[in-house]
Amino acid sequence: MRKITIIGILFAFISSFAFSAEVNVFSARHYDSDIQLYEKFTSKTGIKVNVVSGKDKALQKRIMEEGADCVGDLYITADAGRLGAFQAKGMLQKAGWSKAIKNVVPSQFRSAQWTGIAKRARIIYYSPERVSANELNGMTYEGLADPKWKGRLVIRKSNNIYNQSLVASLVKNNGKNSTANWAKLVVANMARTPKGNDRAQIMAVAAGEADIAVANTYYHALMLSGKKGAEQQEAAKKVMPFFPNQQDRGTHMNISGAGMLKHAPNKSNAVKLVEFLLTAEAQNHIVNNTFEYPMISGVSANELVPGKDMSFKQDNKTSVKTYGAKQADALEVMLAAGWK
Ligand SMILES: [Fe+2]
Structure with a gap:
């Protein structure tokens, strides 16, 4: 009896590791509201979000120094040029963005390695x-x-x-x-x-x-x-x-966006998190806390932001990839x- 209990505990212990789902976010966005969003994602999916916050330069330095040992999956920052330049350094990989992502993010606001989550x-x-x-x-x-x-x-x-x-x-x-x-x-x-x-x-x-x-x-x-x-x-x-x-x-126009880090150990969970960030629920949360514009259509910007009705002409000719x-x-x- 006792032996069985010990084996049972051992099994539960091992399986908790084998099945523990997580995603590691390195974020230069300084919003508490982002953390609330990650918590919502965890309660919906059971995928734990570990966040490393910092300034862009410090985060990039750490990611580059750690190389293949870096546990980061997503690099989240508030400028397309930063994502593009980090990609040019070879620090991002093709993310394998799902249809759910590609269908809602216009192509000028994403690349194979990163995607906009707000504008x-x-x-x-x-x-x-x-x-x-x-x-x-x-x-x-x-x-x-x-x-x-x-x-x-x-x-x-x-x-x-x-x-x-x-x-x-x-x-x-x-x-x-x-x-x-x-x-x-x-x-x-x-x-x-x-x-x-x-x-x-x-x-x-x-x-x-x-x-x-x-x-x-x-x-x-x-x-x-x-x-x-x-x-x-x-x-x-x-x-x-x-x-x-x-x-x-x-x-x-510019974006807040997420890039898939070169050595991401939890790539599919990272894609799931980005999918969640692009849902109407998450987009509403973002626009009403940060006053950014929604990345997806069908979500209204906050009342206080200039151009809230989004009727102004956005530069859709110059892809943010060029920044x-x-x-x-x-x-x-x-x-x-x-x-x-
Ligand atoms: Fe800013």
Whole structure:
């Protein structure tokens, strides 16, 4: 009897290992709401989600140093250029995305190695007191170089990945030489030496330090929500969003996305997690916590985010896959222009 019990316990012990399902996520996204989503996934599937959080550079360094010993399955980050550049280093593998994923994520927002899970736009914010509708009429990213904006523009540093992806899209569309010239003119238009995050650019326009700013859509919603305090909420009310390039290729889009790591030990569970993140339930959770746009159709963006009805023209011509490929050129032209 006793022997049987011991064998029984031993069997249960071994089988708990053999059947324990998990997926390891290395995430540079800093949202508590992501953790709540992973918990929902676990309760639905029994697959445990282990999360390693960190900044992109630290996570990438760790993944590369650990090589084949790295237990990471998915690398989750908030910029397509980062995913593309990490793929170019050979650190991602073909994910084998399922039909469920391919059917809901438009092809310009995914590659064989990574896929978007939410969208964002990098747009212009302006002071309605100091910028007229006429001045903004037909405004484009290219138009940021117009001398009429001299001393009126704020945008963050060239080392910022969102700027690198935006400028990469300009390199792709207009060529490197043209974009190098553009960067010089943009630097000449800056109201101050670049500093601060996206929210700080919106604050600068609200405070009258500049008339226009470049920032991502979800930051404006975050400020309006009051989650960043009354001062930022008030500042957010003082600026208006403007979606550039509506008359040509559309507004610059970027993604939060997940890439399949080269040595992923739990690949099929990782695909299942990404499938879950692309369900209406998960997408609703994401858009109402991070104020990003949904990756899939049929889900509404949060009320506070500019362009919430998604009626603005998105740049669907420039695949986000090109951001990684043109990232080095983008940084080079910005630095050459003296963009701090
Ligand atoms: Fe961000």
